[in-house]
Amino acid sequence: MDVADDIARDVRSGVFAPGMWLKQIDLEQRYGCGRTEVRRALDYLAQKRLVQHVPNRGYHVFLPDGDRAAHILELRVILETAAVDSVIAQSTAAEIERIRGLARQFDEAILNGTILDQYEANLAFHRGLLGLCPNPELLNLVTELRGRTSSALAGQWSTRARVEQSSREHHDMVDALAAGDAERLRDVIATHIRQPQRK
Amino acid sequence: MDVADDIARDVRSGVFAPGMWLKQIDLEQRYGCGRTEVRRALDYLAQKRLVQHVPNRGYHVFLPDGDRAAHILELRVILETAAVDSVIAQSTAAEIERIRGLARQFDEAILNGTILDQYEANLAFHRGLLGLCPNPELLNLVTELRGRTSSALAGQWSTRARVEQSSREHHDMVDALAAGDAERLRDVIATHIRQPQRK
DNA sequence: GTGCATCATATTGGCACCAATTTTGGCAAA
């Protein structure tokens, strides 16, 4: 699903505004592919709830729904804090350093990268952390959940203060992980995930 | 997605054995629909991981993977036990009676229903219980996770002892809910979900 | 008799066309 990823990226980066109708002909030309592939990609994204399908009308970018986003963030809190114990159990010095490196790459993206770079670096950090959990399905699921709410993130991530706080929290997580402090790691993760929903 | 549901039902009920190749022409004739609809349904089911897509080869029903099933069951334990507190908080006498009724309908399905009836009744019970949770996305997610492992269930549910134990556990859950005993409800739910993976 | 290359067959996957439905623009009437 290559075209689907392209569309998803453009949705996340704000090229396609929330609520905007995605005409199949436009997508066909924009990505240089056939109608079949466009339809398949749109169906895929509709199932991932990034776009919404209205029969005989077409597909439009999902409108950000504050309640739904909050609910999905709560699911992420549940899953990611539930993984903490096994993450700490599986962590080695080398792994901790690798994750610290990912936190630093996020800092780097804040300084010199685009919004999308920051998004990717943040994703890489969280994937690196959750990757220690011996349940690979948990990582898959959290990644999928993240994809369901990210369309609204473009605006949320815009302030510098917020991304810098995210950076601090990343390093807090690594420190808590290195200290083997499960309780603190859970707290930091919970506040970190819930952060974007502050009004 | 009507055809997709039909195919899913046939996969769950064992008409299509695990690993079996699903030829588009056969499905087209079996369900009396066009190729387009078959392809959409197969793509949909591939994303739900009920079938697997191999380019230029086709789609075959997912082979049961013990490790993956166990991992997904653990995710269900995490999510469904995490919902317990809010479920108890939201429960009223009327709701508890309604859920007890669903447990009785499962008993009824054991006596007089097919395997598929039992599956549906079990699903209805769990949906009824989780429906009390104020986070609707949690119910959606658990339902989806349940769908990801059910292809292997046909064999697991075959013994009478097992379904009867499931029935007892359902009633235990209702009792714990009525008593407001969160700890016990969590325990019962956890053992109930993990039950099928006993070797 | 066995292994390998080749060819026939069956199946998938994309493309172009066509029908069905919705939206848009214009026109007339109140």
Place this chain on the structure above:
DNA sequence: TTTGCCAAAATTGGTGCCAATATGATGCAC
């Protein structure tokens, strides 16, 4: 000026056809 209606344009969704690809069988060489 506004409102309702009708026609035209645009867009979606489905059907049929054809190329690309994998599979299995056949025949040939060793």
